[in-house]
Amino acid sequence: MLAKKTVILISCIALSVGAFATSETTPEKAAASGSKAASADFRKDYHRPAEIPYPEDNQFSEAKANLGKMLFFDPRLSKENNISCGSCHNPSFSWEDAQATSVGTPMTRLGRHTPTILNLAWGEVYFWDGRAESMEEQALGPIGAGGEMAQDMEELLIELKEISYYTGAFEEAFPGEGLNRANIGKAIATYERTVVSSIAPFDRWVEGEGGAISDAAKRGFTLFNTKAKCSSCHEGWNFTDWGFHDVGIPGNDEGRYGVIKIDVLKHAFKTPGLRNIVERAPYMHDGSLTTLAQVVDHYDGGFVKRPSLSADIVPLGLSADEKADLVAFLETLSSNDTPVTYPKLPQ
């Protein structure tokens, strides 16, 4: 409630700044002064959190995270021993896989684009349609899913118990409980929560380093929070409200409506965070948009009009320069993350 109030207050400040700016003599000067004053205010809403949150019933331990990483990259979790979580959630593409929709085992094309696992520690529900309520539960989904890893859980438990590293590592991570279905989910979820995007040029600018991003990106950030309306859904440091909206991507996928039968949820998908967005092409739940310029064109007016379309999706009337500024801003969200080392898998 409090957060909502702050957002409303800040958009009011922005509106008055914008009105003042248009009375200046040249459009350049107007844009520059508008962007300086307005963005200084918006930056307040985008500070990074200091700590990763872990749930009560699955607190962090080094032992769990190390074991979870091993499982995440172990293709033996799939039926044919050929696909790991990391095959689709590939760290080289900021935990996606550069395909519109991925191929699972045995070579089945999936119906939706692979989302990133970046910054999910702050998430509330999981999957594009939010059908999983915890990361622990979510992690077990793809192992058994026919089109993804198609693995029988009982067989997997037998297979893993034959690898002495795993029996020892589960015992260390979950003393007295050891290797079981639930603890596979807990270990993987713990590792996933450690996957956080690091400092990007945008963060350095938010913390006061004026030259960390270009003037075009600064103008783009102001547009993002005002005329382009992006921040009505992509809010806060990870650029998501964790809500569900129909943004007018054509197609028959009913999204959140498949989970909760309320008409406004037709074609509604979870708002993705925008960190490392350049590395995460193609975009949207169906991977149908391949560049950020296309994404901006989509929001500018390329969307499908239908009854469930979000009220915040309206023709924006952006100029070519404004579109370029928005893209320049989105590019500042990429962090120079430490390359992920693949684990040497136990035999």
Ligand code: HEC
């Ligand atoms: C064959 C490719 C593939 C494999 C293998 C795979 N995933 Fe996924 N993952 C997907 C797709 C596609 C989705 C989105 C499905 C949907 O929303 O309906 C997804 C969704 C997710 C999400 C939800 C993200 C969000 O924003 O809500 C998480 C977390 C995740 N996967 C983790 C895992 C883990 C852990 C494994 C291994 C146990 C794994 N995935 C294996 C393709 C894959």
Ligand code: HEC
């Ligand atoms: C009404 C809420 C809403 C607004 C307004 C909005 N978005 Fe989105 N955004 C979403 C949702 C929901 C998705 C996923 C939609 C889908 O796949 O069908 C998304 C997807 C995206 C993606 C792709 C992310 C990925 O992982 O594939 C980008 C990039 C993006 N939006 C940028 C923007 C920009 C830039 C603006 C402003 C011009 C904007 N959004 C306005 C809700 C919104």
